[in-house]
Each structure stands twice: as structure tokens, then as C-alpha cells.
Amino acid sequence: KAGFLGGKNKRMFELMDGFLKNDPVSLQKDILHHVEYTVARSRFSFDDFEAYQALSHSVRDRLIERWHDTQQHFKKKDPKRLYFLSLEFLMGRSLSNSVINLGIKDQCAEALSQLGFEYEVLVEQEGDAALGNGGLARLSACQMDSLATLDFPAWGYGLRYQYGLFRQIIIDGFQHEQPDYWLNFGNPWEIERVHVSYPVKFYGTVEEEIVNGKKCKVWIPGETVEAVAYDNPIPGYGTRNTINLRLWAAKPSEGHDIESYNTGDYINAIVNRQKAEIISNVLYPDDRSYQGKELRLKQQYFFVSASLQDIIRRFKDVHDNIDEFPDKVALQLNDTHPSISVVELMRVLLDEEHLSWKKAWNIVKKVFTFTSHTVLPEALEKVPVDLIESVLPRHLQIIYDINFAFMEELKKKIGQDYVRMSRMSIVEEGAVKNIRVANLSVVCSHTVNGVSKAHSKLLETRVFTDFYELWPEKFQYKTNGVTQRRWIVVSNPSLCALISKWLKTESWIRNVDLLTSLRDHASNPNLQHEWNMVKKINKMRLAEYIETMSGVKVSLDAMFDVQIKRIHEYKRQFLNILGVIHRYDCIKNMEESDRKKVVPRVCIIGGKAPPGYEIAKKIIKLCHAVAEIINNDNDVGDLLKLIFIPDYNVSVAELVIPGSDLSQHISTAGHEASGTGSMKFLMNGCLLLATADGSTNEIIEEIGAENMFIFGAKINEVPTLREKKSAIKAPLQFARVVRMVRDGHFGFKDYFKSLCDTVENGKDFYLLGSDFTSYLEAQAEADKAYVDKEKWSKMSILCTAGSGRFSSDRTIEDYAEETWGIQPCKLPS
Ligand code: KOT
CATH class of the missing domain: 3.40.50.2000 (Glycogen Phosphorylase B;)
Structure with missing residues (x-):
């Protein structure tokens, strides 16, 4: 408490003259100071990781100042x-997020570049x-x-x-x-x-x-x-x-x-x-x-x-x-x-x-x-x-x-x-x-x-x-909601700049409802053109990542179709893979001339299976086994690729989401409490292929079912379907693709048996069979929409424009008022 004693207090203010400054030169001084005294490397020789550490400590100093003031303010009020x-x-x-929230990204980038470092490279050093x-x-x-x-x-x-x-x-x-x-x-x-x-x-x-x-x-x-x-x-x-x-x-x-x-x-x-x-x-x-x-x-x-x-x-x-x-x-x-x-x-x-x-x-x-x-x-x-x-x-x-x-x-x-x-x-x-x-x-x-x-x-x-x-x-x-700071501003800087340009303001970063005015420009060819360029840049980044990680080269013209989330039977990654097998089977069996009409796809799946969850682990193996066959089949070429992205985490999501065209949220209705991945994709202008589960119904309310691909049984239909399912025969197409897995078309016949058993012989608790036909129809709709570039761009813009309701800012305001009974307590600036 010594700091608050009259005379001493004054002396301290004199010594610590105001806050740390955020101009590039001040930042450079701080970075070099931390290189020398915190990281204990010579300021004449340090590598990217050490530069990341020094930059982080410089940013952290700024956080600590604000942290102290905030806590003191709360205490007083x-x-x-x-x-x-x-x-x-x-x-x-934390680095990328803190730098954005402190509003010092450009200054940091400039400070670093004069020291011979690249901001984007340093950000990647952080685990x-x-x-x-x-x-x-x-x-x-x-x-x-x-x-x-x-x-x-x-x-x-x-x-x-x-x-x-x-x-x-x-x-x-x-x-x-x-x-x-x-x-x-x-x-x-x-x-x-x-x-x-x-x-x-x-x-x-x-x-x-x-x-x-x-x-x-x-x-x-x-x-x-x-x-x-x-x-x-x-x-x-x-x-x-x-x-x-x-x-x-x-x-x-x-x-x-x-x-x-x-x-x-x-x-x-x-x-x-x-x-x-x-x-x-x-x-x-x-x-x-x-x-x-x-x-x-x-x-x-x-x-x-x-x-x-x-x-x-x-x-x-x-x-x-x-x-x-x-x-x-x-x-x-x-x-x-x-x-x-x-x-x-x-x-x-x-x-x-x-x-x-x-x-x-x-x-x-x-x-x-x-x-x-x-x-x-x-x-x-x-x-x-x-x-x-x-x-x-x-x-x-x-x-x-x-x-x-x-x-x-x-x-x-x-x-x-x-x-x-x-x-x-x-x-x-x-x-x-x-x-x-x-x-x-x-x-x-x-x-x-x-x-x-x-x-x-x-x-x-x-x-x-x-x-x-x-x-x-x-x-x-x-x-639920997600923060647009991390999911647009940090992870998709090109989209962020484009939105601010068209809205003529950056205020949407704090007030995401402003995004709705993008609706007025959704059909504007100039916006559509710029919008598609941004998507292309992000797809390039993602394609490079895929190639380094899996060795598979993917075409940027293909639709990037993504399902990333924890692996669980109710989330139905198995349904996705069976859909991919069906697509593969169709391509294989069609006339050469018809193949030209196929909309090329890169199907991307990522997620961790709980260590003790056998069936989830088998789904991951199946994805790899199917990918092995499809990705190496010359009949198929760029028409279809299947990629598994390993070690899915927040940083991987930041890379994958901006580069996706379509994303899948296909849980059996009544099982996903909300699902927040869909909201991150929506903000980034990705179209959703989804069941009417969890948050999807509210997304439909905001952007309209005509701008999404909705399929499958509804929540209230699921219990009855479950009761009846042993009496209903699964569609032939479904039986055929499951049979391909069972018969060892992708190898590992014995290993996949128990996985196939979960969806056949009257079991199929998660109703993959009964949703399969409408799933394929929704996929066909997505193909059709993708070919019509103008229509797709418009739908994509409308997704971002309608995502405001799914900001965690709105969620928190609702909790504050209706649940917690708390009021803002803002530090004077
Ligand atoms: C885990 C163990 C017990 C109870 C609940 C969970 C749980 C639920 N872990 N993650 N969730 C997900 O929470 C999200 C945020 O609300 C939802 O969007 C999602 O649907 C849940 O599966």
C-alpha cells in the first residue's frame, strides 16, 4: 500500500512518467529491452522465437498497466x-488477440519490420x-x-x-x-x-x-x-x-x-x-x-x-x-x-x-x-x-x-x-x-x-x-455467441479490411449489428468481386497448409467443404464420410463426358476423438482409409479430395474457417446443445449445410433457409423415427456405401465392422440412414448454388451480414441484464 502514501506517491509518478507509449520507436526500445533483460539474449542476435518472447513481454507490460488501473477502478466503484x-x-x-484489442497491430508490425522481423511469423511462434x-x-x-x-x-x-x-x-x-x-x-x-x-x-x-x-x-x-x-x-x-x-x-x-x-x-x-x-x-x-x-x-x-x-x-x-x-x-x-x-x-x-x-x-x-x-x-x-x-x-x-x-x-x-x-x-x-x-x-x-x-x-x-x-x-x-474480434479481426484480416471499407467504419468490431448494412450491397458486383478475392486469398493459405501437412495438392476452384469439431457419433462425421464415398462412387460410375459437370470438392475433416472412445477413433481411421483411395485415383483427379487435418485446435480453426466455402453442422437433431463453430463460419461468409439442431434454427431465422442448405429429421421427429427405425429400410444408396466399407473397399474390413454395425441391423441410433437421402439432396443443392457464382457470392455476403446476433457481445449483454444483474464499470479513458 506504500504507493498511496502522499509524498511518495508524487515521486512515483515522476519516476514513471505516464503510460508506456505505443509508437513504433517506443515499441522497438521495449522489445530490445526485453530481448536483453528478460529473454537474456544479445540484442544483436536473436531468433524468431526470442523476438516473439520479447514482443510478448512488451505487450504484456501494456496489459499489466491497464489491468492495474481496471482493478483499482473496480475497487473504488x-x-x-x-x-x-x-x-x-x-x-x-494470446499475442495476436492482445495486439488487436490494444489497437497496436500496425505499430508492432512496423517496429518489427525495422528490426528485421515479420509480425505474422512471430505470431506463429506461439503455441x-x-x-x-x-x-x-x-x-x-x-x-x-x-x-x-x-x-x-x-x-x-x-x-x-x-x-x-x-x-x-x-x-x-x-x-x-x-x-x-x-x-x-x-x-x-x-x-x-x-x-x-x-x-x-x-x-x-x-x-x-x-x-x-x-x-x-x-x-x-x-x-x-x-x-x-x-x-x-x-x-x-x-x-x-x-x-x-x-x-x-x-x-x-x-x-x-x-x-x-x-x-x-x-x-x-x-x-x-x-x-x-x-x-x-x-x-x-x-x-x-x-x-x-x-x-x-x-x-x-x-x-x-x-x-x-x-x-x-x-x-x-x-x-x-x-x-x-x-x-x-x-x-x-x-x-x-x-x-x-x-x-x-x-x-x-x-x-x-x-x-x-x-x-x-x-x-x-x-x-x-x-x-x-x-x-x-x-x-x-x-x-x-x-x-x-x-x-x-x-x-x-x-x-x-x-x-x-x-x-x-x-x-x-x-x-x-x-x-x-x-x-x-x-x-x-x-x-x-x-x-x-x-x-x-x-x-x-x-x-x-x-x-x-x-x-x-x-x-x-x-x-x-x-x-x-x-x-x-x-x-x-x-x-451462444462468439467474438468477432478473434473470429474476424484476428483470423481474417483481409475480410476485416473489406467490411470496414464497405461500411465506411470500424465500429462493427464493437457493434456487430452494423454488419446488417452489408445486405444493401449483397448484389453489388464490385463488392462481390472483392469478396471473392478475399476468399481466394484465404483458400490459398489453407491450400498451402494442406499441402505441407498432407502432401496433397488441392485445386482452388474446388468448393472447400469443411467439418471441424470434436469427433462424436452424434456429430455424425461418419455421415459426412459416407456422403464422400457416395460422391466418389458416382464419379467412378459415370461416363467420362459427365464428369465435366461435376462440381469439384475438397472435403476437409478435422477433430480429436476422446482417447477412450473406440468408435470415434474408427471414424478417424475410416476418413484416412477413404482418403487414401480417393486421393490417389486418377479417374477422380481434382473432382474430389478428402483431407483429414490433424491436431485440430483454435489456431488451426483460425486458418481453416476463413478459407472455407461450405461448412457442415450435421448432428442428429436434438443432440447439439448449440454449436458455435457454425457461427464462426457464418461470420466469415461460409455457407452452412446443417440439420435443424441447436443454434441452426436461430441462424435460419436470421439469414433465411434459402441462404442455407438444411436437411434431415427435425428435433420432434427424432424420437418417433427411432422407435420405427427397425421397421424402415435404409435407402439403397446408404446400404450401398456402408456395404463398400464392410466389404473392405477401403481396406481394414475387420476393423470397420463394428463401426458399420452402429448404423445397420436396426441400430442406427443417430439416424444416419434415415437422413441420408435428404443429406445428399442438400449436398446437390450446394453444388448447384456453387456453380452460379453471383448467387453464391450473394449468399456468402448475406451470411456475414446476418451474423450479428451470434456475437458473444450480444450473449453477454443478455446475461448481464437478465441473469447476473451487473452493470458496466468503465475506466475513464
Ligand atoms: C461436456 C461435458 C459435460 C457436459 C457438457 C459438455 C460440453 C458441452 N462440452 N462442450 N459442450 C458444448 O458446449 C458448447 C457451448 O455451449 C455448445 O455449443 C455445444 O453444443 C456443446 O456440445
């Missing part, structure tokens, strides 16, 4: 704050921060960008995994997983806060004590681990506001295993200390099936406990009355993964603040909001009671108490309907007793929302029906 709790954040690269799996995690990252840009007083909290999402390598067409030790080369974007650390307790017993004449529970832990904070500044665009993403790392606590030291077992005591760090070691790959793993529960509680201690400390710095907590704090649960926090807050209020149950419960139910990101029943988290009892004994007691109170309330409302009560209970009875984390989250939150209109409806009618009937007012919908 004391607004209600949002704390976004998520076990996953998929941030990708991805992949502390998350897919959609949910990338959504958190986009939402952090919007929270900062819109000046909301928000913080993110998560875990600082040492190993991020596994790297995918492909050997002979098979996926192998490699560890992602992303911190190997240091991480300039984080600030270690050795003094911000909290003890987190595990195991042990619960005892009773008398405090102030009242009986109180005391948890005597069996193990204590220290949580240390690492701060990651998140800059807003066009504002000085810079918010914080605080990630926790596990470290041994001082008192750890004192017993062993006392008994002289020094070596073992040290070894045991290291074990504490395991908690934040590795991100769990998402396979959407919960197995009740002890380490996973410990990760969840570890980050939640540290975050709540931090949040309560910050609150108490300024407030004496804990009753005001809900006026100052909103706690957002990103799916059920952080939901143990509702129990932890109860525990702190009861056992440490000594509030009555009623008072504590009143606070808890006013602060939490819960967003669900799935409809798959197997993805709903359940934790065995035995496991909680051992790891968090006091929490189990509190869960039982919450459930008891809830059951009593329920009985009053619905009478003695025990069947319904047992469905709604937080405790699942059975051979293995489980805690239903989703039920706990619904009971303890004041709002529950899905991530698209369709998904929210399904939550109300299928997943949480009983709860919806009980508390309809709790349920909301919040359509």
Missing part, C-alpha cells in the same frame, strides 16, 4: 461483480493455450473477451493445468495422443502471484464443537493443498478495461506431512509433498460420460474452494455485512463442473461465518446461476456418495441437508408423489448411491439456462421437466 467459474478455458494464442476440450471451453474464452470489451466488472476463475488437451498425431491413419506440456517454453501471458494462495482441505473427519454456546461442525482435514494464483490479463477492445482470468495451480502446503518430517522420513516427506501438485496436472479429455473419478472431484473442489476464498476475501475487504454478498457477487456455473461451489459456500457461511441455515441458504440461492451445455443424459454428472464422503465429508452432510429441505418443500407443493420426488431428489438411490450434480445445480441456482432456444426447450421438456413444472420462472434461454 465497488459494483456488483460477476465471477465466471469454469473448469475449462480454450484461449488459443495454443488449450486448457479445455471444445465448444464449452472456447465459449468461455469468447465470453471473457466480450466481458472485457463491454466493461463489465467480471473475473474468470479456473485451473492452470500443466498438461492441456492432448495433441493428436496420426500414424497410419490412427489417432495417437501425446501430452501437451504447454508450459515448456514459459508462458509470458501469466503473472504468478506467489502471495495469493489459499489452503484447500480434503478428506478427514467432521467433529462438533461449541462456539458461542452453539453447536458447530468442524472439519478436520486429512490433507491440505495450497492453491497459488496465476493471473491472465484479458484486454477489451476499444477500451482500457482489462479483466482477469485467475487460474489456480496446486502446490504442497507448508504443513504437508509434518508427521513424516518428525519421524525422520525426510525423503518420503519431500516425495509426498510433490504429490499435491497432481491435482492441477492434467485436463480431463471430455468423453461425455462421467465415471466418478476421485482426481476429477478433487480438481473441481480445489479450484472452487480457492476461488470462493478469494472472492469472499475481496468482498470482506470492503464490506462488513455478509448479508450484502448477493448485492455484490454473481457466481456463474459453467455447466455442472464447478457445482460443488454451492455446497462450499453453504459450508463457509454455516461453519466459518456461523450463519443460521436460513440466512446461509438465502444468500446461496441468490448468487448462483447455472448454464447447462448438453442434452446427452450420459453427460449429466453423477458422483458416488462414497467418493464424496471420503474426499469431502462435511459437504456430503450439507448436500443431505439441502436435499432434505428441498424434499420437504416439494412435498408441500406436490403432495406425496414419491415417484416424482425420487426423480427430482439430489440423491439417487440404487446399488451405487449417487449425487446428481445437475439436480443440485438447479435447486441451488436462481436461474437455469440452455445455450440455444431449441436446447432450452429440451431442458424444459426432457431433461429438467419436473423442475421446470415446479419453477418455470427459473428457466431462461441464452443463445
Whole structure:
């Protein structure tokens, strides 16, 4: 606090004369300074990676200035704050994003070029921060960008995994997983806060004590681990506001295993200390099936406990009355993964603040909001009671108490309907007793929302029906969005410049609704021409990448047709591959003269399969096996290519999306909660071939079905189709392509048998067979549209023009107003 003492304060201002400057010469000085003193290389000799490090540190200095000012401002204004709790954040690269948000890209590029470096090359030196799996995690990252840009007083909290999402390598067409030790080369974007650390307790017993004449529970832990904070500044665009993403790392606590030291077992005591760090070691790959793993529960509680201690400390710095907590704090649960926090807050209020149950419960139910990101029943988290009892004994007691109170309330409302009560209970009875984390989250939150209109409806009618009937007012919908800063400005600079030129303003970068005025020019041949040039540049970049990576040369005249996302049966990459086989089969069987009429395609698939998900891995192998045959068939040539892009991640997406003509979002209707990939493609003027699932229906509302290729069963038709499917014969074309795989046309006959079995003999749970004909029709429509260049360009422009609704800025504004009750708190400029 010394800095705030009168006279000293003045002296400090004199010494640190204003903010760091952003002109190229000042940037050069800073870069060279960091080369010499941070990277410790000679300023006369450093390579691209070292230049990247020095540039990053220079940018980070600027972030830190803003970060300090923002935090100070928040403290002074004391607004209600949002704390976004998520076990996953998929941030990708920071340099390119920070430079854009700080508005210093041109200056950096100029500074570097005079030093003999190229900005674009340095950006490529950075590895991805992949502390998350897919959609949910990338959504958190986009939402952090919007929270900062819109000046909301928000913080993110998560875990600082040492190993991020596994790297995918492909050997002979098979996926192998490699560890992602992303911190190997240091991480300039984080600030270690050795003094911000909290003890987190595990195991042990619960005892009773008398405090102030009242009986109180005391948890005597069996193990204590220290949580240390690492701060990651998140800059807003066009504002000085810079918010914080605080990630926790596990470290041994001082008192750890004192017993062993006392008994002289020094070596073992040290070894045991290291074990504490395991908690934040590795991100769990998402396979959407919960197995009740002890380490996973410990990760969840570890980050939640540290975050709540931090949040309560910050609150108490300024407030004496804990009753005001809900006026100052909103706690957002990103799916059920952080939901143990509702129990932890109860525990702190009861056992440490000594509030009555009623008072504590009143606070808890006013602060939490819960967003669900799935409809798959197997993805709903359940934790065995035995496991909680051992790891968090006091929490189990509190869960039982919450459930008891809830059951009593329920009985009053619905009478003695025990069947319904047992469905709604937080405790699942059975051979293995489980805690239903989703039920706990619904009971303890004041709002529950899905991530698209369709998904929210399904939550109300299928997943949480009983709860919806009980508390309809709790349920909301919040359509997901993505940030146009990363998905246009950073990743597609040519399109960004073109849009600004035609709109005669850059304001759309903060106010994406302005894109709608592109509609007025959609038929303008000049815009269409420039639009197509931009697409061509991006296709060239992508084609070069494909060639370096796979050795396959692709034609720029071909339609680039892309499906990139995690591999899962419900996302139906298998349907895509079967469609490619069908296309191949048609080309092979047609007259030479007819081949001239075929619209050439480059079909691109990318994505990681969860390590234990056999069928998903087989889909990847099938893609490679089919590609091997097609790409080497001289009859086919440039008419059809199939490419698998390995190790799909945020940076790869930044390259692939701008270079795509068509993108596929073809999940079985009713399975994709939202899908945010489609929004990134839409912004970049790619046409969508999609089922009416998740966010697609809302995209249809915005840009019109006539500008998309929609196919397949609707959400409400799926259950009936499933019932009837054993009676319905799959179309002949479908049977034929599956037979080609079964018969070994692409090799590996035995290996693919179980994959083929998933779609035949009355199984086909994800309805590939029944959607196949309409899928092919939609594909034919896309071919037809592609040939008509004017029509295609117009549709493409209309996609970008209609993408405004799918900005995370809009999503965050909706949450701020309808869910969290927070207001912007902007730093004066
Ligand atoms: C993972 C495990 C359990 C529950 C949910 C998930 C999950 C859901 N992980 N990612 N998601 C995706 O979240 C996105 C953002 O809301 C959605 O767009 C997408 O449909 C989900 O699959």
C-alpha cells in the first residue's frame, strides 16, 4: 500500500512518467529491452522465437498497466461483480488477440519490420493455450473477451493445468495422443502471484464443537493443498478495461506431512509433498460420460474452494455485512463442473461465518446461476456418495441437508408423489448411491439456462421437466455467441479490411449489428468481386497448409467443404464420410463426358476423438482409409479430395474457417446443445449445410433457409423415427456405401465392422440412414448454388451480414441484464 502514501506517491509518478507509449520507436526500445533483460539474449542476435518472447513481454507490460488501473477502478466503484467459474478455458494464442484489442497491430508490425522481423511469423511462434476440450471451453474464452470489451466488472476463475488437451498425431491413419506440456517454453501471458494462495482441505473427519454456546461442525482435514494464483490479463477492445482470468495451480502446503518430517522420513516427506501438485496436472479429455473419478472431484473442489476464498476475501475487504454478498457477487456455473461451489459456500457461511441455515441458504440461492451445455443424459454428472464422503465429508452432510429441505418443500407443493420426488431428489438411490450434480445445480441456482432456444426447450421438456413444472420462472434461454474480434479481426484480416471499407467504419468490431448494412450491397458486383478475392486469398493459405501437412495438392476452384469439431457419433462425421464415398462412387460410375459437370470438392475433416472412445477413433481411421483411395485415383483427379487435418485446435480453426466455402453442422437433431463453430463460419461468409439442431434454427431465422442448405429429421421427429427405425429400410444408396466399407473397399474390413454395425441391423441410433437421402439432396443443392457464382457470392455476403446476433457481445449483454444483474464499470479513458 506504500504507493498511496502522499509524498511518495508524487515521486512515483515522476519516476514513471505516464503510460508506456505505443509508437513504433517506443515499441522497438521495449522489445530490445526485453530481448536483453528478460529473454537474456544479445540484442544483436536473436531468433524468431526470442523476438516473439520479447514482443510478448512488451505487450504484456501494456496489459499489466491497464489491468492495474481496471482493478483499482473496480475497487473504488465497488459494483456488483460477476465471477465466471469454469473448469475449462480454450484461449488459443494470446499475442495476436492482445495486439488487436490494444489497437497496436500496425505499430508492432512496423517496429518489427525495422528490426528485421515479420509480425505474422512471430505470431506463429506461439503455441495454443488449450486448457479445455471444445465448444464449452472456447465459449468461455469468447465470453471473457466480450466481458472485457463491454466493461463489465467480471473475473474468470479456473485451473492452470500443466498438461492441456492432448495433441493428436496420426500414424497410419490412427489417432495417437501425446501430452501437451504447454508450459515448456514459459508462458509470458501469466503473472504468478506467489502471495495469493489459499489452503484447500480434503478428506478427514467432521467433529462438533461449541462456539458461542452453539453447536458447530468442524472439519478436520486429512490433507491440505495450497492453491497459488496465476493471473491472465484479458484486454477489451476499444477500451482500457482489462479483466482477469485467475487460474489456480496446486502446490504442497507448508504443513504437508509434518508427521513424516518428525519421524525422520525426510525423503518420503519431500516425495509426498510433490504429490499435491497432481491435482492441477492434467485436463480431463471430455468423453461425455462421467465415471466418478476421485482426481476429477478433487480438481473441481480445489479450484472452487480457492476461488470462493478469494472472492469472499475481496468482498470482506470492503464490506462488513455478509448479508450484502448477493448485492455484490454473481457466481456463474459453467455447466455442472464447478457445482460443488454451492455446497462450499453453504459450508463457509454455516461453519466459518456461523450463519443460521436460513440466512446461509438465502444468500446461496441468490448468487448462483447455472448454464447447462448438453442434452446427452450420459453427460449429466453423477458422483458416488462414497467418493464424496471420503474426499469431502462435511459437504456430503450439507448436500443431505439441502436435499432434505428441498424434499420437504416439494412435498408441500406436490403432495406425496414419491415417484416424482425420487426423480427430482439430489440423491439417487440404487446399488451405487449417487449425487446428481445437475439436480443440485438447479435447486441451488436462481436461474437455469440452455445455450440455444431449441436446447432450452429440451431442458424444459426432457431433461429438467419436473423442475421446470415446479419453477418455470427459473428457466431462461441464452443463445451462444462468439467474438468477432478473434473470429474476424484476428483470423481474417483481409475480410476485416473489406467490411470496414464497405461500411465506411470500424465500429462493427464493437457493434456487430452494423454488419446488417452489408445486405444493401449483397448484389453489388464490385463488392462481390472483392469478396471473392478475399476468399481466394484465404483458400490459398489453407491450400498451402494442406499441402505441407498432407502432401496433397488441392485445386482452388474446388468448393472447400469443411467439418471441424470434436469427433462424436452424434456429430455424425461418419455421415459426412459416407456422403464422400457416395460422391466418389458416382464419379467412378459415370461416363467420362459427365464428369465435366461435376462440381469439384475438397472435403476437409478435422477433430480429436476422446482417447477412450473406440468408435470415434474408427471414424478417424475410416476418413484416412477413404482418403487414401480417393486421393490417389486418377479417374477422380481434382473432382474430389478428402483431407483429414490433424491436431485440430483454435489456431488451426483460425486458418481453416476463413478459407472455407461450405461448412457442415450435421448432428442428429436434438443432440447439439448449440454449436458455435457454425457461427464462426457464418461470420466469415461460409455457407452452412446443417440439420435443424441447436443454434441452426436461430441462424435460419436470421439469414433465411434459402441462404442455407438444411436437411434431415427435425428435433420432434427424432424420437418417433427411432422407435420405427427397425421397421424402415435404409435407402439403397446408404446400404450401398456402408456395404463398400464392410466389404473392405477401403481396406481394414475387420476393423470397420463394428463401426458399420452402429448404423445397420436396426441400430442406427443417430439416424444416419434415415437422413441420408435428404443429406445428399442438400449436398446437390450446394453444388448447384456453387456453380452460379453471383448467387453464391450473394449468399456468402448475406451470411456475414446476418451474423450479428451470434456475437458473444450480444450473449453477454443478455446475461448481464437478465441473469447476473451487473452493470458496466468503465475506466475513464
Ligand atoms: C461436456 C461435458 C459435460 C457436459 C457438457 C459438455 C460440453 C458441452 N462440452 N462442450 N459442450 C458444448 O458446449 C458448447 C457451448 O455451449 C455448445 O455449443 C455445444 O453444443 C456443446 O456440445
